[in-house]
Amino acid sequence: MNRYPLRVEARRDPALSRWLWLVKWLLLIPHYIVLAVLWTGAVVLTLVAYLAVLFTGRYPAPIRAYNLGVLRWSWRVGYYGYQALGTDTYPPFTFADDPDHPARLHLEPEESPPRWLPLVAWLFAIPHLLILGALTVAGTRDNDTRISVLGAVVLVGGLALLFTGRFPLGLHDLLVGIARWNLRVVAYLMLLTHRYPPFRLDQGSVEEPDPTTPPSAPHQRASSTAGSVVALVAGVLLLAPAAGLGIGGGALLGLDSARDRNGYVTSPTLQLSTATAAVTAENLRITDTAFWTRTAADVGGLRVTAASPTGDALFIGIAREESVDAWLAGTAHDQLIGFDSGAGRYDRAPGAISVVADPAAQPFWLATGTGSGATLNWNVVDGDYAVVVANLDGTPGVAADVEGAVQIPDLTGLGAGLLTTGIVLGLVAIGLIVLGGVGIGRRHSPPPPAAGPTGPAPQQTPPVPVRT
Template sequence: MDLYPLRVEARRDESLSRWLWLVKWLLLLPHYLALAVLWTGLVVLTLVAYLAVLFTGRYPEPIRAYNLGVLRWTWRVGYYGYQALGTDAYPPFTLADHPDHPARLHLDPHEPPPRWLPLVAWLFAVPHLIVLGALYRTTDTPAPFGLTAALLLIAGLALLFTGRYPGGLHDLLVGVARWNLRVAAYLVLLVPRYPPLRLDQGGPEPDPAPAGPVAAQPSRPDPHPPVAGPVTALVAGVLLLLPAVGLGTGGVILLTVDAARDSAGYVTSPVQRLQTSTAAITAEHVTLTGTGAWTRQTADLGELRLEVTAPADRPVFVGIAPQSAVDTWLAGTAHDELTGFASGAARYDRSGGPVRPVSAPAAQPFWIAQSTGSGSTTLQWTAADGEYAVVVANVTGAAGVSADVRGAARIPDLTGPGSGLLAAGVLIGLLAVGLIVIGGTGLGRRHSAPVPGPQNGPTPRLNPPVTTGS
């Protein structure tokens, strides 16, 4: 029989604790931390394996062993924890197969992946990801969780109140996990054969294993605990990825902003339409601190510009003033406070009070910067510490304001800082990837199958692992 190479097996405990599932999340915290590191390594090593398959047609055996070990570890944790709640046997901390644990994952020998598969595996997996996403996603129903989470909760409650785990729920949850693991193994190219689009329920695989001996990939004996070198390299590489990504992202942002500067050094926002039936539109509680340090370090930083365009027959006013002064001026009069933009449209929060004109804004003495004009007007301001409000109104203070506004800020040349951050991020990232490859392949070699050849003799033929269904 043509069996799928990745075999996901589970043996349900006949006697499960009624209450242990309530605290398994706490017991599994060390595993979750370990898996966060291991899965980061799996992603990096899978990218390396993709390149190896593309250019050499071979999947490096240490990477295969590492990735298989991570999936095996993940399945043991999931079966004990909140993928199935199928056992109370605490999962071991190892990438190797553990014959005594109820959750096992076995990879049969198979053909090497074709060179083109890394380019399209993610695309071919989309149908599976859609189905699995529907099973795991949070729905729009009143329940705050997805289908599998609801089934798991029902199983847990059944254990708590009856002491029994419904067999049908167990088989269904194991089937979903089996599907998920098959797709994961396909995406990391452990299995080049396309996963079946079906839900194979139950603890044992639905296709029985052959009765006779079959060729298998024996794990290299692991008589010693994991050496400190590979583990240290893997953890250090994962930890270095965080600053590498942060520095690289910061560099890209600075270079992107620098590319948007005009000849005068200003970065300008898109034009936004502001409109209200009240007498004023405000942007309030604009708090600035540390502006003295900005301007001391560079004269190009801190200059702001607002360009306002209104109908020619309605001269417009734009001004910046202390927040407290604007509050006093507009007290008791309805006005719209700008709170943000959604899909290009302005969003407002209207203050209480009647819709009525206000006294002419230009006549007020508290403006720090102001500008008026028919058609278009521009306000220039050098930022200073304080809490401010920006006001757009008609020159006469009449109700009904409509204007197109765009802001601009003057910034210095960011090419040097951006390039420096990006270069630092790339260098640290390369170092992190190198450490992850060293650590991951080092761990993988401890579980790799011996390579057949004259020095090793023929590949041994082993019986598949014995599993017991539910």
């Protein structure tokens, strides 16, 4: 028969509370926190299992037990919560199978997956992920949130429960079918089974087991898992700072590699264009320059270049923001607020489009540059500033290709140190996760097969019938 090795059970409660589903999100917060830790561990342990299968051809039994326990725990939470709203029985905090809970998950034993499967399992799963994503993930359009198919079914079922006291059986079976499909795909990606999941919604509460499969023995053991839990939680908590330090160190090294011989890092070219007499970049607040210029010599320089695509003479200047506002008061100008694909986006300040007073003659500039290829150099100090790009004669209609550059210190040592620290912390975190997850999984692994004095117990052969 065409049975899948992962069997998902969902016994529907005959009577559900009308209102409890409205607050289940609050009741499930402790489970969500625990599952966030457990799933982080499951991702790491699955990668370890991939390597184990790839190089040894065997899936470690403790990792299999851990991943199965996380799936089982997740299904109980999902069935109680907003994956199905199928029961009001609160899910237990355990990896083990709970025969009294309506949501159960069983994995039939099978041979180890092929060695090549870790290389392509994720690729084979893409068609399933696309379909399940369309069913379960909400989309957005023009900043208006759209509800997913799964969310719509749960909402309709919840409203029916609220007003009629009954959750429609057809909606329940549909939700169980979607969840069963999702769990099969996740189990395949975890290599808990190497059977490719079928493209179908197997609805209904119970899947019949394979009659040729012997019943599984209880997996619970008496040993304590306190140390394993502590190791797992510590490893998960270490992952975030490890990732942050590693990413930060890599970013600093990348930034350092972009420095020129004078220590400047240059931005991509920004195309500015306006029908008014000026483009301004305002609200430039600079702080703590004294600390940086005191601790590093090659820092604090700002360089802005503006090239005219038409060859017209340009003016570029930086000044206190209040001085620029007073100079341009009553004259329309475009304020730069962002850019798309290298072109500026603006807010237009109100006023008349007219010639502005001779830009270069104004006394408030802290630094200026002029010409068809104008360059401004300035050593930064604290304050609020504005940068202005205009035609040298102040006439409307400005076009310029602008680049900005900031002088930064040598970041090689700091970047390498952060990256190294992040890698070391990451390895420690992964080691703790593997140690903790394997310890927890070992407690829930099936016991080894019984053996006789000289080996496994011999199989019993049926007696030969004797004719009389």
